[in-house]
Amino acid sequence: MLKTMSSGSKQPIFRFLDEVGRISSFTGRFFAEGFRPRYEWAELLRQCYVIGYRTLPLVGITAFIMGLVLTVQSRPTLEEFGAESYLPSMVALSVIREIGPVITALICAGKVGSSIGAELGSMRVTEQIDAMEVSGTNPFKFLVVTRVMACTLMLPVLVVVADFISLYASYVGVNIKDVVSLELYYNNVFNSLVYGDVLPAFVKTYFFGFAIGIVGCFKGYHSDKGTEGVGIAANSAVVVSSLLVFIIDLVAVQIADILGLT
C-alpha cells in the first residue's frame, strides 16, 4: 500500500519517505554483499587512486587557502586583546576539529559524489550495468561496493593531509607579520591539542566518506530518464551528500559531547 501511495503520489512527503526507504535498502545491500567473497581488490585499489590521489590537488589548494585566510583574518581580533600568541592554537583547533573535516568532505561531495553519480548514471542508461550483469559479474559488488569502500577509506586520508597543509599555510600566514620558526609554531599547535580534539574529528570523517560514496552510488545506480537522468543523478548526489555531511557533523558533535570528548 505504501509503495503504491509513494510511487504514485506527487506529494513530497511520500517521495521523501520512498527515497529514505530505498537508500536504506541500498545501504543494507552494501553490508550484505560487501563483506562476502568475491572481493574486487583490483577495482578497489583503482578507485582509491581515482578518489584519493586525483582529489588531492583540489583538497590541497583549498586547504592551503583556508589555513592562510583563517590566520590572516583572525590575527586582528586576537591582537586587540594582546592574544596573538594564541593564533597557532586557535587555528589548529578550528582546522582539526571542524573546518578541515567538513570542508574536505564538502569538496569530496562536490567532486567525487558528482563524479560517481554521473559515471554510474551514464553506465545505467547506456546499459553497461546490464551488460556486466549478463556477463555473470555482480555489478553491485564491482561498481558500488568498491566505490563506497574507497570513499570511506580515502576521505580520512585526505582530511589528515588537508589538516597538515592548512596548518602549514597558517604558519606562512603568521610569518607574514612575525618571524616564527616552524618548530616553535608546531610546538604551539601540538601543545594545544588533546586526544579529545583529534579522535572524534578523525572518526567522523569515515562516516562522511561512507555517506558521500553511498549517496553517489545510489543516485547513479538508480538513474533513469536517459541523459537527463544522468544530470539529475550527479546533481542530487552532491546536494544530498553535502546535506548529510552537515547532519553527520551535528550528530558527531552531540555524541562527542555526551561522551565527554569535547
Place this chain on the structure above:
Amino acid sequence: MTGIQPIDHSAGPVVIRTHDLYKSFGKNTVLRGFNLELHKGENLVVLGKSGSGKSVLIKCIVGLISIDSGSITVFGKEVSELDQAGLDAIRVKIGFLFQSSALYDSMTVRENLEFPLRRHGKGMSREEIDRLVIEVLESVGLRHAVDLMPSELSGGMRKRIGLARTLILKPDIILYDEPTTGLDPVTGREISKLIVDIRQQYGTSSIIITHDMYCTRIVADRILVLSDGICHAQGNYQALSSSEDLVVHPFFHSI
C-alpha cells in the same frame, strides 16, 4: 497464435523455452501468455512493432527483468528458480549483444574483451587471454582496434566489438537486441552477414530482435511475429512474406 505456415525446425533439442509468459509495467501489459522455443543451432528472428515487448522478452530470458508469471527454461533450468550462482552460470552460456553495444567506456577494447575472461576464465595465462582476444577480434574483422577506446569507434565498430565481447566466452546461445539499428545500410548488411558467419563458426543458437528485413531475410531460420503480447505468427521467411495477415504483411511489404 493465429497460425501462418507449419515449419520444420526440428534441427536440435530445445535450448530455450518460454511458456505462458506474462509481464506488465504498471498498467501496460507487454507479454500476455507468450510462448517460444529456440532449438539448438537455430537462428530465430523476433519481429514486432516498437514497444511490443521484444527487448523485454530477451531481458526476461537472461533474468535482467523478472516475469510476472509463466516460465522460462534455459537448458532445461527454470530461470526464476535459480539462485544468483545458478543464474550467473546460465548467463555465461548466453551472449547478449545490446542495442547500444554497452561497451565499458572507461576501458580499452582489449580491457572490454578481457573483462569476462578475467572473471570466468580461471587459471588462464596472460598468453591465452591475449590469444583469445586477438582471435575474437579477427573473427569480427577488427584486430587493429585492440587498443582503442570505445569513444574512438564508429557505430558499426562498436557493434562488432560488442559482438566480440559476447563471443569471447564461447556462448552456446546469443541474444541480439536490434543488432543493425542505427547503422547505415552497408554496415547493417555487414553485421547481418557476421551473424550468419558466427553461427557457422561457433555453432551458436540465436534469438535476433530486429526490424531490419534484410537482416531477417539472410539470418532467419524461423521468424516469429510478436503482437499484442503473444506470438501472432511464425514461419520461415518465404511463408511469412507471402502472408496477407494484417499484422504480418506490413513487415514484409513496407515499401
